[in-house]
Amino acid sequence: MTIYPTVDSLVSGAENIASPPRIHQRITEALTNPTVDLNEIAELVAKDSGLTMRLLRLVNSAFFAFKQKIESINDAVAAIGVQQVCDLALTTSVTRIFKGVPEELVEMESFWRHSLACALAARALAINRNEAGPVESYFVAGMLHDVGRLIMFARMPEATREALVYSRKLNQPLIAAEKQMFGYDHAEVGAALMEIWSLPKSLSEATHFHHQPAACDHFEDLASTVHVADLIAHALEYGSSGEPFVPKLVPSAWDRCGIEPDSLADIVAQVDQQFKNLIHALKAARR
Amino acid sequence: MGKILVDKLEPGMVLDSDVTDPNGLLLLASGMKLTGKHIGVLLSREVRMVSVAGSARSVPVVDDFESLKPDEQEAARREVDHLFRHSNPSHPAVKELHRLCLARRGTKRPS
Numbered sequence: 001m002t003i004y005p006t007v008d009s010l011v012s013g014a015e016n017i018a019s020p021p022r023i024h025q026r027i028t029e030a031l032t033n034p035t036v037d038l039n040e041i042a043e044l045v046a047k048d049s050g051l052t053m054r055l056l057r058l059v060n061s062a063f064f065a066f067k068q069k070i071e072s073i074n075d076a077v078a079a080i081g082v083q084q085v086c087d088l089a090l091t092t093s094v095t096r097i098f099k100g101v102p103e104e105l106v107e108m109e110s111f112w113r114h115s116l117a118c119a120l121a122a123r124a125l126a127i128n129r130n131e132a133g134p135v136e137s138y139f140v141a142g143m144l145h146d147v148g149r150l151i152m153f154a155r156m157p158e159a160t161r162e163a164l165v166y167s168r169k170l171n172q173p174l175i176a177a178e179k180q181m182f183g184y185d186h187a188e189v190g191a192a193l194m195e196i197w198s199l200p201k202s203l204s205e206a207t208h209f210h211h212q213p214a215a216c217d218h219f220e221d222l223a224s225t226v227h228v229a230d231l232i233a234h235a236l237e238y239g240s241s242g243e244p245f246v247p248k249l250v251p252s253a254w255d256r257c258g259i260e261p262d263s264l265a266d267i268v269a270q271v272d273q274q275f276k277n278l279i280h281a282l283k284a285a286r287r
Numbered sequence: 288m289g290k291i292l293v294d295k296l297e298p299g300m301v302l303d304s305d306v307t308d309p310n311g312l313l314l315l316a317s318g319m320k321l322t323g324k325h326i327g328v329l330l331s332r333e334v335r336m337v338s339v340a341g342s343a344r345s346v347p348v349v350d351d352f353e354s355l356k357p358d359e360q361e362a363a364r365r366e367v368d369h370l371f372r373h374s375n376p377s378h379p380a381v382k383e384l385h386r387l388c389l390a391r392r393g394t395k396r397p398s
Contacts, residue, residue: 080312127314130328135312173373231374235384236391246374246388249381261383266319268387273305273316 004159004182010151011192045089046073055088101153105160106242111150113239119143120271121229128267129258141206141222142229146241148190148207152178153242164242174243175211187211213253224253236268238275290336293329298322303340308332351393363392 046052052073059070059080070076077085101108122142126135152160159182167177178185191208206223209216210230213223227250234246259267291300298321306315306329314332315325321339329337355363367389376382 127328128324130324130331171372228380231381231384234370235388237370237388244370246371246381246384248373248375249378251378254378254380261379263322264380264383264387269318270316273318274313 005156007184007189007192010155010189011196102157105153110239111241114233114241115143117233117236117238118229120274121232122225124267124270125225125257138225141203141226145207145210145226148186149241151193152189173245213250221256224256227253228257290338292336293334296326300339304338306337352390355393
């Protein structure tokens with residue numbers, strides 16, 4: 001009988017195989033301080049020169065449609081706000097990490113295309129229902145929802161290969177194969193990974209429950225939006241994170257998104273447009 | 288049609304360039320057909336002016352499925368049905384996603 005790694009063993013030592021977004025931790029800490037000042041945040045981000053470079057490339061891309069070039073982190077913070085800088089810092093640092101994933105398990109380009117489509121759809125859904133707070137967090141949650149799969153591909157490649165084969169041979173969703181074979185799935189692993197990295201609870205909860213959003217206690221809106229966005233990304237066939245099938249829609253999650261089915265064509269049009277712009281910028285940012 | 292004040296917008300108008308909020312974040316993309324809700328979003332985010340086009344959409348929506356040959360249509364239908372086999376197309380949203388997915392098979396699209 002094969003023994004598979006536990007979720008804990010999968011993610012412990014994750015600080016070693018990946019560069020965790022420690023900078024995000026520090027930024028988040030600084031942000032929970034009510035007397036935070038912009039310069040302090042800017043300094044934290046600016047200390048990481050690689051991150052600064054990637055972030056500036058992203059901010060200056062067509063995605064943001066700024067008229068003037070943003071030259072420094074200070075300018076970026078002043079232009080798009082501290083919350084957005086933090087969220088983008090997180091996205092650009094995470095997109096660099098998983099370099100050791102075997103190509104035959106998942107093609108990284110394809111994985112990120114799926115993640116990006118989900119991110120854009122989640123953001124579009126949030127805007128569409130006139131979400132009050134900053135919508136960048138929906139983007140980040142969408143971007144990272146399948147990150148658990150990456151660590152599984154990287155740390156238990158043989159086992160995940162078996163799961164992929166099982167899924168394809170039996171025409172079962174990959175998530176069902178994961179659960180069946182390992183006793184856990186990529187959503188749980190992703191959430192555990194985010195906890196190891198001390199990311200905000202909203203992110204880890206939305207990740208944990210993106211397939212069962214009604215079970216999410218405190219962040220059901222975020223989890224529901226990511227759930228629906230994931231389905232949209234699948235239906236649009238933007239890349240793949242390994243799952244060959246469109247998941248089942250949880251009706252309460254759809255209701256929470258507050259849109260009508262015939263608005264989906266518009267969401268799709270927006271995702272298409274923004275996808276073109278952003279994929280180009282993120283490719284540059286990942287080097 | 289050119290630039291127009293947001294409080295003069297009417298549902299059905301189509302954006303012909305991207306709309307950003309005062310912080311520069313992309314709110315609505317070019318090609319979007321505005322609904323009352325979108326107009327509300329623009330107002331609440333303090334966007335003052337946007338640029339709208341005539342009635343034609345600049346981002347094509349999706350109905351080139353009919354332009355495929357019958358055997359191509361059949362193949363596409365089978366593939367999309369397979370993709371959705373574990374989903375719930377009885378739900379109107381999933382049904383619509385299925386329709387959009389099928390329609391996109393007929394167009395050249397970014398993926």
